[in-house]
Amino acid sequence: MSVFYNTCGLRLPAMRGMTITARMHRDRAAQKRRSAGFTLIEMVVTLALVSILFIMAVGGYRYFSANRALDVAAREIRIQIREAQSMAVSTGNTHRVYFNVSDDTFVMQRRQGSDWVNASPAEALPSAVNFDSSSPPNFDGDAYIECFARGTSESGTLVLQNRNSKTKTISVDGETVHVTESG
Incomplete structure (x- = not known):
């Protein structure tokens, strides 16, 4: 050496x-x-952790979006009922909000003679929300709420349900015309 x-x-x-x-x-x-560089094992472990976090985030987002859709649907129905009440008083003509349980839509209608005509386009509930089939809309036995020219309306309740089985109940007191939401 x-x-x-x-x-x-x-x-x-x-x-x-x-x-x-x-x-x-x-x-x-x-x-x-x-x-x-990275070893193959490091890469596989990293991808597995990222995948798990992604799946958790998507699940949380779906839950949040279904609850948000329920809130939006309840608010839209409340607004539609209030608008029907306002239109009935201002025009002196009976208006109603009709709830079509079979296709999860609702529409404001006005009385024209003995018929009902749509006063606005039908609105569909968000895809994650439907009318609760165990408790269908019930306003004095009907699937619609009538609002009269004198400022009163029918009393009743309507239950909405989302895909997470969370519900919101919309109640209308016909004498005070008070619309409340719970759930």
């Missing part, structure tokens, strides 16, 4: 045909290659 002396006077073993500086560069390059 030959001995190599560097400029500082240190005794270092010499390598065949390679200087110390070249050896240091080679070692650094090899270390960089080893630390530059």
